[in-house]
Amino acid sequence: MIDIATIAEIVGAGNVVMNESMGKHTTFRTGGNAEYFITPDMDTLKSVIDYLNKEDYPYYVIGNGSNLLVKDSGYKGAIIRITTGFNDCDIQGNAIVAGAGMMLARLSAIACENGLKGMEFASGIPGTLGGAVTMNAGAYGGEMSQVLKYVKVMDSDGNIFTLNADELNLGYRHSIIMEKQMIVLEVCVVLERGDTQEIKNEMNELAAKRKEKQPLEYPSAGSTFKRPEGYFAGKLIMDAGLRGKMHGGAQVSEKHCGFIVNRHNATATDIIELMKEVTDCVYDKFGVKLEPEVRILG
Numbered sequence: 217m218i219d220i221a222t223i224a225e226i227v228g229a230g231n232v233v234m235n236e237s238m239g240k241h242t243t244f245r246t247g248g249n250a251e252y253f254i255t256p257d258m259d260t261l262k263s264v265i266d267y268l269n270k271e272d273y274p275y276y277v278i279g280n281g282s283n284l285l286v287k288d289s290g291y292k293g294a295i296i297r298i299t300t301g302f303n304d305c306d307i308q309g310n311a312i313v314a315g316a317g318m319m320l321a322r323l324s325a326i327a328c329e330n331g332l333k334g335m336e337f338a339s340g341i342p343g344t345l346g347g348a349v350t351m352n353a354g355a356y357g358g359e360m361s362q363v364l365k366y367v368k369v370m371d372s373d374g375n376i377f378t379l380n381a382d383e384l385n386l387g388y389r390h391s392i393i394m395e396k397q398m399i400v401l402e403v404c405v406v407l408e409r410g411d412t413q414e415i416k417n418e419m420n421e422l423a424a425k426r427k428e429k430q431p432l433e434y435p436s437a438g439s440t441f442k443r444p445e446g447y448f449a450g451k452l453i454m455d456a457g458l459r460g461k462m463h464g465g466a467q468v469s470e471k472h473c474g475f476i477v478n479r480h481n482a483t484a485t486d487i488i489e490l491m492k493e494v495t496d497c498v499y500d501k502f503g504v505k506l507e508p509e510v511r512i513l514g
């Protein structure tokens with residue numbers, strides 16, 4: 217069993233708590249508790265991992281929690297949040313090397329200010345750089361694989377090394393980071409020279425599109441399901457007659473059926489059960505199996 221005093225000695229007393237509600241750390245704004253919730257920085261992460269390994273205690277790494285749902289029964293382990301302690305940024309010609317905890321919006325803004333083009337697609341994705349590499353996040357024709365040069369990672373034994381983009385097996389919302397329980401520490405993206413005003417205009421246009429099409433007024437984790445080959449999940453769900461369908465406080469968004477939203481104090485169970493109803497109904501009607509994009513933990 218692990219001991220909070222030992223972790224506090226490593227990360228500082230304010231950076232570890234017990235029985236933390238994950239509703240506070242996920243954009244769904246609901247979910248069970250994490251037994252331990254730890255926010256290390258670049259200097260303390262390795263000691264935390266070494267300690268958890270020594271005690272054989274499970275852990276799970278998160279960024280901004282924008283693609284994550286923690287079951288109401290909670291997570292019996294330590295959640296390690298990679299955000300503010302991993303925020304360094306260095307511009308090297310057309311490349312930016314940034315900490316995995318940096319938000320994509322911030323990195324896109326830095327790129328724009330420096331006349332670097334290529335991160336516009338990511339400016340409205342509400343996640344960290346580490347989460348975006350892990351998920352190979354993408355939007356509006358762009359995805360992380362197109363700009364990524366290398367990542368610095370820590371493996372589950374605490375070893376730190378660099379992997380080039382072509383070693384990450386990046387696919388549609390997939391990378392080897394999630395398969396191998398690696399932790400992204402730092403990311404290098406390579407961009408192109410561009411005009412700051414044009415880049416800004418492109419980001420504003422994409423933000424307006426998002427606002428028009430997506431239910432940003434309610435908590436969610438973005439697209440709930442992956443895009444099945446040859447189809448759009450939102451269209452299948454709409455054609456199955458599920459627009460606005462509710463289960464407890466969870467709802468298939470009326471604005472964009474690809475999003476399940478926390479409409480009114482939804483529990484994680486409400487969301488998971490609605491996901492199941494939607495999956496079953498779409499399969500019965502169209503024979504297409506929807507796969508969750510949102511990561512479910514617990």
Ligand SMILES: Cc1cc2nc3c(=O)[nH]c(=O)nc-3n(C[C@H](O)[C@H](O)[C@H](O)COP(=O)(O)OP(=O)(O)OC[C@H]3O[C@@H](n4cnc5c(N)ncnc54)[C@H](O)[C@@H]3O)c2cc1C
Binds near residue numbers: 347
């Ligand atoms: C309104 C809204 C719109 C969205 N639009 C898009 C979109 O257009 N395109 C898109 O692709 N996604 C979209 N998303 C989903 C989400 O924002 C992305 O998947 C994002 O990249 C997740 O980053 P995160 O930091 O929040 O990761 P989290 O949700 O915290 O974690 C997601 C996964 O990444 C892993 N992870 C996170 N950080 C690290 C790290 N440092 N090292 C190792 N593993 C890590 C976690 O273990 C987990 O498996 C949207 C979400 C919302 C709420």
